[in-house]
Amino acid sequence: MCLGIPGQIVKIVDAQQHLATVEVSGVRRVISVLLLSEEDLNVGDWVLVHVGFAMAKIDEAEARLTLEQVEKMGREFVNEMDAFRSSQIT
């Protein structure tokens, strides 16, 4: 559960509620971007996603590095992605 996985913002769903769709390893889900509301967040930006929240803005190179690293974690990464897939935040 401690993993922060990089995701790319593909759509701002509800600016008022700070909800955005992110794509993590090909899976799209809605997450909260409220914790980054003081930053200028746009479609295409990369963020570190943890339990349904964008925690930090990262650049693309960092995103790729981190993704490579978490993918190597094997079972833990699979579990995390399963959990992410099960999420239904709206």
Added chain:
Amino acid sequence: MKFVEEFRDPAAARAMVKSITALAGDGEYKFMEVCGGHTHTIYRHGLEHILPSNIEFVHGPGCPVCVIPMGRIDDAMGLAEQPNVIFTTFGDMMRVPGSRGSLLDAKARGADTRFVYSPLDALKIAVENPDKHVVFFAVGFETTAPSTAVTLVRAKHLGVKNFSVFVNHVTIVPPIKAILESPDLRLSGFLGPGHVSTVVGTRPYRFIPDVYGKPIVVAGFEPLDILASVHMLLAQINEGRCEVENQYSRVVREEGNVKALKLMAETFELRPHFEWRGLGFISQSALKVNSKYAEFDAEERFSMPGVRVADPKACQCGEVLKGVIKPWECKVFGTACTPETPIGTCMVSPEGACAAYYNFGRLHRETAAVVGQSTGL
């Protein structure tokens, strides 16, 4: 060969190891990695065997699943078994043993216990099930606490009446202090946690050099990040410096995430005491829901026995969490205690030192000698 070749940049890794070896000379160094994610990287990539043997990693208490004591699990089970309750938590927590088994066992006995990806998912279940009460069992350091804070704010905003949170969030600084106060360990410095620091920043660690005279480097999760951080620690020691440095500045800022800290302050207050598995009671080391959000506090809504339950006799998680023993030195490691049948918490979460070692460490130990020779490191 395999391990260094697995690195993103084997040449950089080799150069780094060479430089670390020179800096370390014939000193003896013990560095504690506070965060379970780092423990995982260290075992996964066999870093202990790539580095010279006079540099030792000591695994710290930074796995939030691992530090939850038995009594809290029993309280959680009690909540899960209340009539009309849907009990929700993160997947890892479902398998942590309490004195009457785990939440998975409670589920098998008929309790409506569900794992969720996010506290916001738990809130959604509450909105969709108005005739049930939904409890979310929240654990985690400051990495996770802001997400619970946002969920509380949102529950209040939506006026949800059938939702509460059993908060077991812990804070990162007090256990580091407890470890620094403990006489068992002579540490040379710390690898500071990466993701927790995205929230708290690097300032809260200043007491480590200022009061205790130990260097700390906030580190990223790539194996090269860890090597670079070890290098930075050794450079500090060699140059007679002692400070907080940030190797993970790509992601971590000095001031942290101010918004997240504000939301935590809005919804939580410090508990006077909290029991940590293996570390005992540490004052002001955990959070609870504050009075403004009392209607969402499971501890206000339900009566909680809050009984202290001693760890199983065989369990040495406490020593593992303090870094006093290595996972494989626990008597039940890999025999009675495995990831499938965990006796202690450190075997449950993949970030736990015992699980990380069980999954990767043994393999590395067996092949380490060969690797060392073939890479010429």
